Amino acid sequence: MTPLLSVRGLRKYFPVKSERFFAPRQMVQAVDDVSFSIEAGETLGIVGESGCGKSTTARLLMRLIAPDAGEVDFAGRPVLTEDGLSLRDLRRNMQMVFQDSYASLNPRLAVQGSIAFGPRAHGVPGPKATAKARELLSLVGLDPDQFGRRYPHELSGGQRQRVNVARALALDPRLVILDEAVSALDKSIEAQVLNLLMDLKARLQLTYLFISHDLNVVQYISDHVLVMYLGKAVEVGSVEDIYHRPRHPYTQALLASRPTMDPEVKLERSPLTGDPPNPINPPPGCRFRTRCAFAEDVCGRVEPALTSCGATEHAVACHMHVPDSGHSRRQ
Amino acid sequence: MLYYILRRVLYTIPIAIGVSLIVFTLVHLAPGDPLSAVMGEVDQKMLAEMRASFGYDKPLPLQYLIWLGSALTGDMGYSLRTGAPVFGTLIDAAANTMVLGVAASFVGFLVGASAGMFAGYHHGTWVDKAVSAAAIAGVSIPHYWLAIILVIVFSVQLGWLPSMGAGAGASVLSWDAWKHMLLPAIALAAIPCAIVARTARACVMEILSMEFVEALRARGLSERRILLHVSRNALPTVLAVIGLQFAHLLGGSILVEVVFSWPGTGYLLNLAIFDRDIPVLQGTILLLALFFVLTNLVVDILQTFADPRISRA
């Protein structure tokens, strides 16, 4: 079946402002050759530490930033090519919920106005758009009579995020990107919003791309998971595979560093050693090798490609799992 | 940081060129002959000769380049009225304005900065309210009106201070010179003083609201030491504003100088406008504008040293 979203070789480098005139340009390799796909109706979770490129990836997909390289196909049609999907059409099909619930709403607009903005921009007449906005407010659990005319500063964080979800749904998209959408909420509210999201997904047959640094939340909501490190995709697989059979040393370390309620599990040493390397002009080879307990010569010379290991969907970018890589621990 | 300074200095060059272009265009924008000022007084032949000697028969862009080139070497031509070299006249006038400006600044900024900081520190008390009220009044006051009031009170009614000129005193520090300087300096200083006071007050209030001040108090520092810390933090912004106001003051002194007939650049400018003395007009505006640009540059650079937080990438 054609995946709903297919991404190949996505790349974005940001130039670093240099003080001098003539020094060679330095680049932050924010997203480097990232590929993945999402099937319709599923949730792909993207995890990684701050600065690994998750949010940049989201913005590249939404075309809020222009990628340096890469191909994106939506429902089989290439995006932004001559006979492919236009930007406008892309944005009808793919929407995003941002992290900062307050900053993502215009303080001067009533919330139903913010929600109705998208449809109006696509030609829906005013009253109809407002009616739809109010409908969506009900859908996300906010009474339109009470909340429709309110301003963002009159709502709580959880309520605002519901408004943001309603806004994202206003154009009837098929794919919704949730960029750290619940990260800033209190835990209890976070749970409510997560349940709302899952409920909406079932009701409206949505597909989600869920970005977060919170491993537990991603485990709860995702079907498949992509692990990113310093701009690269290091492991991808079903949530089962990733959380119970992690292969990449980074994934293993991430999972091991989760605080747990089990008194038997005591962490004496940090699973991750060393310092993260400079994201500007990263060193050759595997980007994780400076912190990897299993790093060897080959890791510093050759960059490991995302290779399948065992189960069909499970792939790892690590020389320990790449055939004939030269790594002593080749499994 | 050094690169920032270099970049900033280099950037000044196109600005300066742009300024000179504007000055030249402005002055030659006016309808009418540049020599209209003297037209009634000399005959046609003389006029033609003057035109040639001043270079007014050449195409405008060429005139601009010639003027700019010679201005850079100190030759700004000769006054159409007096025949004296423009540069020399300008320098003398500029010296007078500078004297006035420095006097005004010294008192004005000292008073303004201290009053402002004091008010900010004692926010909410009557002192703060009084200073704020005075500052708003100061910012709204037409300084030429203030000048007239000062003249009325101190010269006409009380007869204490002279109302015109810079005095015949030999040196700038003579009592005669001071007597003549006092009123114009006060008039000139009013608005900048108020602006500095407002800035200082706002700055101090903002710093006081920062958490590190609470931390200092919690550590048991005396109020006086805290005041020192706060002032140190406020200083870069306040100094920057002082620098800018000083530059504005020098450039905008014309209205006060006219009231007091103070022989400075403003007075010269005024004469030149009404005499349509093109060379003097060009030279004066150019000098004042370039000085403004220079002062801005210096203030920017000094701020880089003073406030380490400002990221100059």
Add this chain to the structure above:
Amino acid sequence: MNAPEAQRITLKFDALTPAPGAMEVPVGVMLPRTYWQTVGVRLARDPYTAACAFILLAIAGAAVLAPWLGLPDPAATNAAQRLLPVGSSGHLLGTDELGRDMLSRLIHGGRLSLTMGVLPVAVALAIGGTLGLVAGFIGGRTNMLVMRLTDVLYAFPSILLAVAIAGSLGAGVGNALLAITIVFIPPITRVTESVTTQVRAMDFVEAARASGAGAFRIIRTHILGNVMGPVFVYATVLVSVSILISAGLSFIGLGASPPTAEWGLMLNTLRESIFLAPLNAVLPGFMIFITSMCFNLISDGLRSAMDVRL
């Protein structure tokens, strides 16, 4: 909808922080006011701003209604009655050096002086505001170009530039207005560009772009409303400066010319009379001062009122 009941309830929330009882608003009640309504209420409550608005309205009102107020002809000279002191019979504020009634001239003068204060700022706001908005929204090279150009004009002290332009063009109200407008365009452009750039970087603008809206719609719905506030506050300050500069230009003979009634010009012509009638000589300047100060205070009030938790 705006039943008195509802209004009283909403008043409890007007501290404008998210009220803990936000969920408890009874159904069917009119919800809290729009942002601009809130600003308006806060402004009206501030005593200083209210007083200034009142004063300005009085001055402006008198200026507009001047021809119908039954005042003596402001141009009627009467050599025998020159420099009558304030409080003389028939001339409430005395007469000027040519025997013309001061009160009448001050009120008529207000028409020109106020116009010269407000008009340049309004025009500069239209031009500079658009420039700054476009530069801030588009960013990149366009922004750099626009800002570099304004930097050159910005390199002149305001009074100097105004005098230079007015002086070059020649005396006259039109030239003075043009001069002041030109002087104000760069600062307004700068402020607008700065605010627009900040607003444009905010998430809700990105969200608006993500909905596929075109640039005009985004500017109209999301950017303009958020930019206009701070820019307008700045513009009110500029009006107070404009009043000072325009009167100053007339003062040195570059704006209005005699026998027009204009405050700066009057200040100049009455200068010779400071020995004989100091109070009269001071009156026009007082009008300049009061008007300028009122605009300044209103600007301050506006800034505070708009400092709603955004």
